Amino acid sequence: xxxxxxxxxxxxxxxxxxxxxxxxxxxxxxxxxxxxxxxxxxxxxxxxxxxxxxxxxxxxxxxxxxxxxxxxxxxxxxxxxxxxxxxxxxxxxxxxxxxxxxxxxxxxxxxxxxxxxxxxxxxxxxxxxxxxxxxx
Numbered sequence: 406x407x408x409x410x411x412x413x414x415x416x417x418x419x420x421x422x423x424x425x426x427x428x429x430x431x432x433x434x435x436x437x438x439x440x441x442x443x444x445x446x447x448x449x450x451x452x453x454x455x456x457x458x459x460x461x462x463x464x465x466x467x468x469x470x471x472x473x474x475x476x477x478x479x480x481x482x483x484x485x486x487x488x489x490x491x492x493x494x495x496x497x498x499x500x501x502x503x504x505x506x507x508x509x510x511x512x513x514x515x516x517x518x519x520x521x522x523x524x525x526x527x528x529x530x531x532x533x534x535x536x537x538x539x540x541x
Contacts, residue, residue: 407431409513427515433485435495437506446505454507457482463511473517481512 409429438450460467461482468474485508487495496503 406433427517429513429515432511432514434509434511435506436509437504439501439504443505450505450507454484457484457509478515480514483510483512484508485510 407430409431436450436453438446438453440446440449463480463482465474465476465478468478468480470476487508492503492506
């Protein structure tokens with residue numbers, strides 16, 4: 406996950422957060438296929454890449470309102486070129502050996518700011534303290 410490069414320099418202030426300006430991030434995914442043969446892996450990955458090529462935009466018809474997505478939100482899915490070094494570093498850290506894979510980025514996912522209550526926050530609480538005699 407990275408902060409979206411185009412919205413990174415948007416003005417930030419407490420007032421904007423209070424108004425509910427969301428944090429805009431990009432989500433990075435590595436899609437891998439595991440099958441019994443290299444041909445099956447290539448067929449499945451080719452089909453998946455074709456689907457993402459045909460439908461690169463996730464809109465209200467794909468995003469469930471039950472999961473908190475707003476009707477006007479749109480996510481763009483874009484393939485990303487990784488260098489051979491990046492790919493090898495990823496697969497060196499994983500236990501299985503290299504598998505056929507392709508990277509994608511989902512832009513722009515918005516994380517809503519916490520809504521602040523309309524009341525002023527409690528800063529201090531006062532209470533009285535006094536000694537009492539203890540009777541046995």
